[in-house]
Amino acid sequence: MTEQQKSIHQLLKESSSSEGFQHESSSSVVVMNDMKTTRIIPNNLSLRTNPYNQDTDNAYISNPHTPFSPVLSPSQEFLKNGATKIDTIKNWGISTYKCTRQVILEKVGKTDRTANTELEQQINDLRDTQRKYLSILRLSRTFNNHFHQVVATQHALAEAFSDLAQKSPELQEEFLYNAETQRNLTKNGEILLNAINFFISSVNTLCNKTIEDTLITIRQFENARIEFDAWRGDVQMSTGPANEEVQRNFSKHKESYEKLKADVMVKMQFLDENRIKVMHKQMLLFHNAIAAYFSGNATLLEATIKQFSIKSPNSTSSSFLEH
Numbered sequence: 001m002t003e004q005q006k007s008i009h010q011l012l013k014e015s016s017s018s019e020g021f022q023h024e025s026s027s028s029v030v031v032m033n034d035m036k037t038t039r040i041i042p043n044n045l046s047l048r049t050n051p052y053n054q055d056t057d058n059a060y061i062s063n064p065h066t067p068f069s070p071v072l073s074p075s076q077e078f079l080k081n082g083a084t085k086i087d088t089i090k091n092w093g094i095s096t097y098k099c100t101r102q103v104i105l106e107k108v109g110k111t112d113r114t115a116n117t118e119l120e121q122q123i124n125d126l127r128d129t130q131r132k133y134l135s136i137l138r139l140s141r142t143f144n145n146h147f148h149q150v151v152a153t154q155h156a157l158a159e160a161f162s163d164l165a166q167k168s169p170e171l172q173e174e175f176l177y178n179a180e181t182q183r184n185l186t187k188n189g190e191i192l193l194n195a196i197n198f199f200i201s202s203v204n205t206l207c208n209k210t211i212e213d214t215l216i217t218i219r220q221f222e223n224a225r226i227e228f229d230a231w232r233g234d235v236q237m238s239t240g241p242a243n244e245e246v247q248r249n250f251s252k253h254k255e256s257y258e259k260l261k262a263d264v265m266v267k268m269q270f271l272d273e274n275r276i277k278v279m280h281k282q283m284l285l286f287h288n289a290i291a292a293y294f295s296g297n298a299t300l301l302e303a304t305i306k307q308f309s310i311k312s313p314n315s316t317s318s319s320f321l322e323h
Contacts, residue, residue: 114232158179
């Protein structure tokens, strides 16, 4: 064996036992024909890590902490919620300041306000109507309470006369027809009380629900008008880069103002029609029932109850004594 051949065999042996060849088993050894040059050419590209192969992609998907699926920590979530609340409070503070300033400037006459003369007159009339209807409601309840005591007294008086008729034979006839008269008055009084209670219930619904619902929309409209005028003043005074933001806020509040204005007009129209219909019926009921009772026309009183579909009272008049 020549020295050159020995050196080649030793080189192969050393190369096969080295740590580099244990990890790169697919390496090939190329020996030049002239036996002068020896090169080791690695051929293990298929074993190298490929960041784009399927296993790696699955690893990215299955690992929730990779940059492709970020998860907010509790502290980050708290900061995010805190920032949202701060923005809400900031916007509320700005809006409150602008509206308060607008109201003060209007009261001292330093700025103009958007005026709707006809609509504002209708709103004032509606509020005045509600006050007058509430006065009628209060007086009707007072009348109902007093008349309830009268009917209860008549019932008690009828029982007293009836008891005396049994214990006083010499005046039995007089006590009996007085007892019968008081019983009839009590019965008719119960019918009138039912009519009055129906009247009170209807007027109360009209004042405290139907009209109040429209007034809630009116208050929202008035607040929107103040905000609209406040931003209108800012548009007139603003210049520079901030003008676009002010103009955008002004347009938003103008749209809200116009929408609420249309809602108020529609609601007031329907309310007026409903109010006339309800009060026409209730005033007719109140008149007929009062007139029939105090004229002693029991037939007309019962006909009035049937006309307005009011439930007739029970014959147990002892309920008045419980009050």
